[in-house]
Every structure is written in C-alpha cells, then in structure tokens.
Amino acid sequence: MKVVLFGASGYLGRAADEVLRARGARVVRVSRTAPRDNGWVRHDLMRDGTDELVSLLGSIVPDAVVNCTGLLDGTTAELVAANVTPTAALLDAIQVAAPSARLVALGSAAEYGPVPHGSAVAENAAPNPTSCYGITKLASTLLVRDAVVAGRLDGVVLRVFNPIGADLPYGTVLGRAAEAIRTALRKGGDITLGPLGAYRDFVDVADVAGAIADAAFAPALPEPVLNVGSGRAVAVRDVVAMLAEVAGFRGEVRESDPVHSRSSAVTWIAADTTRVSRALGWSPHQDLTTSVQAVWQNV
Incomplete structure (x- = not known):
C-alpha cells in the first residue's frame, strides 16, 4: 500500500503517519515545510500549481491519498485557500494522475452547526455551519x-x-x-479563558489516526x-477541570475572555458513530482521562 500523506508535519498528519506506517503502508510524507529527508516531499496545495501536483502523484502512483492539511482560524480568504482550494486541486489531479487512488479527506463537526441538545448527530443531518471555518470545511466535503x-x-x-491528545495545538480550547x-x-x-459551558465530543488523536488508516485500507467505502x-x-x-487536576493546578479558572467565534453558536454536539462502525469497523479506544493526560504531558 502506497500512501501520499499531505500535511504530514501537522497535528493530525503526524498521528496518521505513525499509524499508517505501523500497518505496513509505504508513506510519502508531503508538507509545505517538509525537511530535506528521505520520504519527505515539499509541496504546497494552496500555492503550487496543478501541473506540479499531477507530476507528484504521477511519479508515485499511490493507492491512497490522505489530506490532513487545513486551517482553524484566519481571514475568509485564508480559510478558503487552506480548506477548499487543496481539496479542489486534489480532485482534479487525482483524476488525471492516479484515477484508481482513494482520497481520504478530513471534515469537521463544525459543518453541522447547532444541533438539538442531547441528541447524537448523524451524517444525514442537514448541515448548517455558523462560522467561516465550518462553511469552508463543508464546501470541501461537498466537493468530495x-x-x-x-x-x-x-x-x-x-x-x-474535537481531536485531543499529544501535541494538541494552541488554537483549540x-x-x-x-x-x-x-x-x-x-x-x-x-x-x-472564554466561556466553558458548551458540550463537545472529544476524540483522541490516535483514534482519529486509526480511522484514517481504516479508511485508506478498507476494501470498499459504502458511505x-x-x-x-x-x-x-x-x-x-x-x-x-480534568486538565487542571492532571497538571496540579489549584488556581481559579475564570471564564471572562470573549467567546471564540468559530464555535460560539454550538452549545452541544456529539457524534452518531453508527455509520463509521458499520463501514470501517472503527470505534474509539482511548478514554478521555488518558487523552487529557497526553495533552498535558506533551504541552
């Protein structure tokens, strides 16, 4: 199995690389800031041309292409460039250079927007993103x-x-x-910090990486x-509070900073994982306490 992994130097990309390699894949790691080492290729999906991308994929002829690139915060133009343009470029290039390759792209729960409190949201729910980030992620999903x-x-x-675990980036709560x-x-x-009353579905980054590998290796994808x-x-x-306890912090946690606009309208969200379990046999393995401990140990 040959896999081209875009965004390999990022948070999710590093975790995906580790799991894919552990399962025996030959991974070509791609990043716009890639080190000049064997197994790494420099390419910027936002700025490099389609011809360069076609040449890259054509030289490898991968079985799967995984895109872990993306941007959480920025201007409208920056978010479109980071979250939509790469997907469009990959769709065009794969059809030319590697038409049999499988694309595994990463979307976001932010695509759903507000959902009923207490109910797990399924993939057939009508998306209603309330932030530019969610809108651009939804646009990418719809293209795929x-x-x-x-x-x-x-x-x-x-x-x-909401992926958490080792090396969690600063841009998350x-x-x-x-x-x-x-x-x-x-x-x-x-x-x-900002207000902390919202409910979120936290999933360990290692479990996300497992789902990426499952999707890359699956014989077929029914959904x-x-x-x-x-x-x-x-x-x-x-x-x-769990994080503070793990860290041994006994001070006060104030919630007087401004609300983060990316997710302020969503007060509750949880995933319905029925489809992914049926399609890939995937389920999360890491418990929340272990994930929070990994966040602190790798700050």
Whole structure:
C-alpha cells in the first residue's frame, strides 16, 4: 500500500503517519515545510500549481491519498485557500494522475452547526455551519461527496469532531487551557479563558489516526461521509477541570475572555458513530482521562 500523506508535519498528519506506517503502508510524507529527508516531499496545495501536483502523484502512483492539511482560524480568504482550494486541486489531479487512488479527506463537526441538545448527530443531518471555518470545511466535503456520488472518485470524508491528545495545538480550547495553566504554574496566579459551558465530543488523536488508516485500507467505502468522534458529549468546563487536576493546578479558572467565534453558536454536539462502525469497523479506544493526560504531558 502506497500512501501520499499531505500535511504530514501537522497535528493530525503526524498521528496518521505513525499509524499508517505501523500497518505496513509505504508513506510519502508531503508538507509545505517538509525537511530535506528521505520520504519527505515539499509541496504546497494552496500555492503550487496543478501541473506540479499531477507530476507528484504521477511519479508515485499511490493507492491512497490522505489530506490532513487545513486551517482553524484566519481571514475568509485564508480559510478558503487552506480548506477548499487543496481539496479542489486534489480532485482534479487525482483524476488525471492516479484515477484508481482513494482520497481520504478530513471534515469537521463544525459543518453541522447547532444541533438539538442531547441528541447524537448523524451524517444525514442537514448541515448548517455558523462560522467561516465550518462553511469552508463543508464546501470541501461537498466537493468530495459530489465526486464520489458521480463516480469520478473513490473517496471518503471523515468528519472529525474535537481531536485531543499529544501535541494538541494552541488554537483549540484545551490547547489554550494547557498553555495558560503552564504559564500560571511558572509565574503564579489564576487563568482566564472564554466561556466553558458548551458540550463537545472529544476524540483522541490516535483514534482519529486509526480511522484514517481504516479508511485508506478498507476494501470498499459504502458511505462518502463518516463521523469520527467518541459519541459522547462532555462539558468543556469539566474537561478543563480534568486538565487542571492532571497538571496540579489549584488556581481559579475564570471564564471572562470573549467567546471564540468559530464555535460560539454550538452549545452541544456529539457524534452518531453508527455509520463509521458499520463501514470501517472503527470505534474509539482511548478514554478521555488518558487523552487529557497526553495533552498535558506533551504541552
């Protein structure tokens, strides 16, 4: 199995690389900031031309292409360039250079927008994103889904909920909390975050990587979009409290910072994982406590 992994130097990409290799795949790691080492290729899906991408894929003839690139925050133009343009480029290039390759793309729970409190959301729910991030991720998903349904592509979008674990980036609420706690432990004092009353579905990054590998290796994909989450909604406040306990932080956690616009309208979300379990045999293995411990140990 030959896999071209875009975004291999990023948070999800590093985890996917580890699992894919552990399962025996030959992984060509691609990043716009790739080191000049064997097994790495420099390519920027946002800025490099289609001809270069066709040449790259044609030289490898992969069995699967995994795209772990993307941007959480930025201007409208930046989010479109990072979350939509790469998908469009891959769809065009794969059809020319590697038409039998499977595309595994990563979507986001932000595509759903607000959902009924207490109910797990399934893939057939009408998407209603409330942020530019969610809108651009949905646009990417629809491009892939349309190509799959039309028979132009073998592919799937994994709608990832809230990934946490080792090397969690600062742009997430737990990433910000971990950094704030580390600073407070060093300098003293309390920490200040935004409101923490929302409920989120946290899934370990290692489990997400497992789903990526499952999708790459699966003999067939009966569904073009699959949720990847724990299936359980937890109050963010409770998870931050778990993080503080793991860190040994005894100060106060204030919630007076501004609301983060990317997810402020969504007060509850949990994944219905029925389809991904049926399609890939996938289910999460890491418990939340272990994931939170990994967040702290790798800040």
